Amino acid sequence: MHTKLEIPKKSIYRLSIYQRCLDRLRENEIETVSSEALAKAAGVKPTQLRKDLAYFGQFGTRGLGYNVGLLADTIGDVLGRNHLQPVILVGAGNLGAALLHYGGFNKEGFEILAAFDRSPERVAHVATTSQIPIKLDTEFPEFIQKNGVKMAILAVPVPFAQQVATALVEAGILAILNFSPTILEVPAHVQVNAVDLAVELENLSYFIR
Numbered sequence: 241m242h243t244k245l246e247i248p249k250k251s252i253y254r255l256s257i258y259q260r261c262l263d264r265l266r267e268n269e270i271e272t273v274s275s276e277a278l279a280k281a282a283g284v285k286p287t288q289l290r291k292d293l294a295y296f297g298q299f300g301t302r303g304l305g306y307n308v309g310l311l312a313d314t315i316g317d318v319l320g321r322n323h324l325q326p327v328i329l330v331g332a333g334n335l336g337a338a339l340l341h342y343g344g345f346n347k348e349g350f351e352i353l354a355a356f357d358r359s360p361e362r363v364a365h366v367a368t369t370s371q372i373p374i375k376l377d378t379e380f381p382e383f384i385q386k387n388g389v390k391m392a393i394l395a396v397p398v399p400f401a402q403q404v405a406t407a408l409v410e411a412g413i414l415a416i417l418n419f420s421p422t423i424l425e426v427p428a429h430v431q432v433n434a435v436d437l438a439v440e441l442e443n444l445s446y447f448i449r
Contacts, residue, residue, distance in 0.1 A: 331397075389413065390413060395420065405425075
């Protein structure tokens with residue numbers, strides 16, 4: 241059995257893409273799909289698809305392809321999508337507030353249990369429009385431990401990002417989705433995925449020159 245450390249991050253990332261392709265096939269009531277067709281839909285080579293799936297077991301039948309429902313459920317289980325995973329959000333500014341109003345997290349298997357911010361005024365303001373509880377950030381250590389939360393979304397200004405990330409890790413967080421445009425220093429056992437919108441726009445700008 242492979243451990244998480246033996247599986248490349250890019251393979252894990254591609255599993256999410258495969259999952260979305262399979263979801264669309266399932267919605268269209270397609271029961272089987274070949275590795276070639278699934279790979280084409282995901283934008284990868286069939287050999288890459290088969291290699292990624294091989295980390296988690298043997299799938300598919302030669303000449304018949306993959307059972308869409310079975311493969312989707314298996315990948316969903318690997319990614320933790322088959323049950324709602326609790327998440328907290330720290331930073332309820334413009335970006336954080338927008339994330340709170342995004343309705344797609346539950347569909348993908350994630351439930352934002354609460355949001356936190358250091359500003360009492362912002363907490364009071366966002367609370368008037370959000371259905372998700374919002375609290376002062378001094379409360380998140382107790383909340384994390386009480387609710388068994390392991391994942392956090394970080395959307396605080398750069399000067400506070402490292403301090404907040406350290407506090408999250410000390411409280412028991414093992415994975416952080418970081419929207420603050422800075423590199424976080426965390427222990428090796430903590431996973432950080434960074435979303436730097438400016439960098440993404442810079443990359444896109446190359447293709448329109």
